[in-house]
Amino acid sequence: MRKYTLNLLMMTWAIFSMQLLMAQSLTVTGVVIDQEGVPLPGVTIRTPGATKGSITTIDGKYAITNLSPADTLVYSFIGFQTERRVVGSSQTINVILQPAQEQLEEVQVVAFQKQKKESVIASINTINPSELKLPPTNLTTALAGRMAGVISYQRSGEPGQDNAEFFVRGVTSFGYKNDPLILIDGLEVTANDLARIEPDNIASFSIMKDATATALYGARGANGVILVTTKEGRVGKAQVSVRVENSVSSPTMTNEFLDGVDYMELYNRALRTRDAGALLHYSKDKIEGTRTGADPTVYPNVDWYNELFRQSVMNRKANMNISGGGEIAQYYLEVSYNNEKGLLKVDDLNNFNNNIDINRYNLRANVNMNITKTTEVAVKFYSLFDRYNGPVDDANSIYASVMQANPVNFPMYFEKDESTQFLNHTLFGNKGNGGFPNPYADMVRGYRDRFTSTILSQVQVLQDLDFITEGLEFRGMASIRSYSMN
Numbered sequence: 001m002r003k004y005t006l007n008l009l010m011m012t013w014a015i016f017s018m019q020l021l022m023a024q025s026l027t028v029t030g031v032v033i034d035q036e037g038v039p040l041p042g043v044t045i046r047t048p049g050a051t052k053g054s055i056t057t058i059d060g061k062y063a064i065t066n067l068s069p070a071d072t073l074v075y076s077f078i079g080f081q082t083e084r085r086v087v088g089s090s091q092t093i094n095v096i097l098q099p100a101q102e103q104l105e106e107v108q109v110v111a112f113q114k115q116k117k118e119s120v121i122a123s124i125n126t127i128n129p130s131e132l133k134l135p136p137t138n139l140t141t142a143l144a145g146r147m148a149g150v151i152s153y154q155r156s157g158e159p160g161q162d163n164a165e166f167f168v169r170g171v172t173s174f175g176y177k178n179d180p181l182i183l184i185d186g187l188e189v190t191a192n193d194l195a196r197i198e199p200d201n202i203a204s205f206s207i208m209k210d211a212t213a214t215a216l217y218g219a220r221g222a223n224g225v226i227l228v229t230t231k232e233g234r235v236g237k238a239q240v241s242v243r244v245e246n247s248v249s250s251p252t253m254t255n256e257f258l259d260g261v262d263y264m265e266l267y268n269r270a271l272r273t274r275d276a277g278a279l280l281h282y283s284k285d286k287i288e289g290t291r292t293g294a295d296p297t298v299y300p301n302v303d304w305y306n307e308l309f310r311q312s313v314m315n316r317k318a319n320m321n322i323s324g325g326g327e328i329a330q331y332y333l334e335v336s337y338n339n340e341k342g343l344l345k346v347d348d349l350n351n352f353n354n355n356i357d358i359n360r361y362n363l364r365a366n367v368n369m370n371i372t373k374t375t376e377v378a379v380k381f382y383s384l385f386d387r388y389n390g391p392v393d394d395a396n397s398i399y400a401s402v403m404q405a406n407p408v409n410f411p412m413y414f415e416k417d418e419s420t421q422f423l424n425h426t427l428f429g430n431k432g433n434g435g436f437p438n439p440y441a442d443m444v445r446g447y448r449d450r451f452t453s454t455i456l457s458q459v460q461v462l463q464d465l466d467f468i469t470e471g472l473e474f475r476g477m478a479s480i481r482s483y484s485m486n
Contacts, residue, residue, distance in 0.1 A: 026067045030093040031060045032075060040097060043077040125149070126206045132199040135247035137317065137338045137360070140164040140195045149209050157251075158395045159340045159356050160388055163195050168224025169209050180207075180224035181217055185380055187458055187479050196384055197228065198336050200243065200319045201364055204229045230380070232366050233323045233330030243319045250312035251343070260290045260301035260408040282408070290408060300411040300429070304402045304439050307412060313341045329369045336362040342395055347444055349413075349426050354447050356390040374464035382456040392446040401439040412440040455482040 032043045039060025046053035052071070056062045064073070067087050075083040080097040087093075125147045132142045141164045144152035152166035168180050182194050208225040217225055258266070264282035271278045289299035321334035342356025365381045391398065410429035414420075420427060428441040458479040465472040 025065070026069065026087060026091065027063065027065045028067055028073070028087060028091060028093055029061070029063045030095065032056050032062065032077075032095045032097060033060055034080070034097055035099070040077060040080075043075055043097070045073055045075050047071050047073060124206055124208050126204065129199055129202040129205055132202065132205065134199075135245070135249075135315075136162075137315070137340055138162050138164070138195045139197055139199065140166060140191060142199075147207055150207060156396060159342050159358050160390070161394065161396075163191060165191075168207060168226075178223055180226050181221050182226045182228075184228045185230055185458060186460075186477060187456065189456075193454070193456075194226070194228070196360065196362070196386075197230075198319060198334070198362055198364075200241070200321060200336070201230045201334055202228060203231045230364065230366060231321075231323065231332050232368055232378075233325040233332045235327060235330060236324055238322055238324035240322045241320070243317075245317040247315045247317070248312050249315055249341075249343075254305070255403075257303060257305055257407070259303070260299075261287060263407055264290065286408070296411060297414060300408055302405075302407050302412060304405045304407065308345055308398065308402060308439055308443055310343045310345055313343055315340050325368075327370065329367060331368075332364070332366040334362070334364040336360075338362070342390065344391060344395065344398070344443060347440075350444050352447050353389055354391045354444050356388075356395065358389070359387045361385040374466070376462040378458075378460040378462070380456075380458040380460075384454045386452045386454075388448070388450050388452070390448050391443055392448060393442055398439060398443050401437050401442055405437060405439050409436055410438070412438070450485060452485040453483070456480075457482075 032040050032045075034040055039056070039058075041056055041058045041060060043056040043060070043062070044053065045055070045062050045064060047067075052064055052066060054062045054064045067073075069088050071087045073085045073087065073093065075085070075095050075097065077097055079100060081100045083095050083097060085093050085095065127146055131146060132139060134142050136142065140152065141154055141162065143150055143166055144154075144164065149169045150166060151168075152164045154162060154164040156162055166180075167178050179191060182189050182191060184193065184197065204227075206227045208221070208227065215221075264287050268280045268282055271281060286299060289295070290301050293299070293301065316339045317337070319334070319336040321332065323330075323332040325331050338358075338360040340356075340358045340360075344355040346353055346355050361384070363381075363383045365379075367379045369377045369379075371377055393401075410431050413429055414427040416423065416427065426441075426444070428438050430436055430438055430441075456479065458477065460475070460477040463474040465474055
């Protein structure tokens, strides 16, 4: 009796499971049309996570199987707004897609004009300016990994020397220029000008990569073209934007250096490995004296890296811009300040700052004036003032000196005693008659101070010539670039 009862329960459970599975496995069909009733082929229908999906046929029809009542179908098509429908108990779902006006009206900067993005067939990549607002003050370092076909690499992270080198779609010729043509508001600039532009000032950032896109620039555009358009004022009340940032800069990875005792023991072991009868370079007395730290002057044990370099440093950025205008004139004004420091330590024994300390001031003014109904004049002014303070030797040379320094040869400097207390300079450590590099002495032997200014002035006149023939216009531009250093 128990056996029959068990079999009956199993059969009942199997029937219930099949009914439940059939209830959850639905097939949904339907038609996707636009607002005028025209079927849309190629519309993508999928569930979140893209585990199930389909594409409409030429007559706008689709079918999806193995759906559950809780599933949501997402209908997406280029140029139309995305729609969502919950399956529920429906087996037929027809959808009307509405056009996305903001996508259809989106424009793309192409050489000397603008086109609707949907009509551009050339290879042009556009990046959202908000993606360029990163902690680093160098814009070129923000390009890597954000655009297909753009290869960017940075040789140094030293402030002021941290421009990234980049090229578009590989190198077309060796032994000659492989850098792309860089245009800011139609004016050719250098990679350094691009590196110092503020992301807050960028309205659009595009890279032209193939021959179709760069044809209007001739041979100069063979390595690609980078187009940057800065922001302009718009009709309306004045709008003010302020952004202040503090960021921490530190090395991504540092080498671990041996202390003096391990250094000497391994040095002696290396000598005996090559020649079992070789004389030891470091005596046991020197090793034990260094181990106990009896007299740092006689038995020095210098960690050159930690003595000369910081672990991190704080950098600051501030930006303020105001835009607005009326029917006749529109303006965009901006001022920014960047302060960037290096990782070198500043010793209290010196009366000067040997660390890298860069202060940059950026000013920009873009003014558009409608002189007549058919004449427009655009005046753009940009200036960059850069104050640099740093060591006589660059940070890369100091780091290379640290890598080659011996931790037990001599201390960084000798403390003054009765015979040297009246000397007004630091007694840098060295051995014998000298000739050994002292990274500390190289770092604090002086400093460099320079001031550079870059000014770009640009005037553009746009005259509508529709009275001659529709679509005809005249464009003229003049610019002056001034650079000075002292």
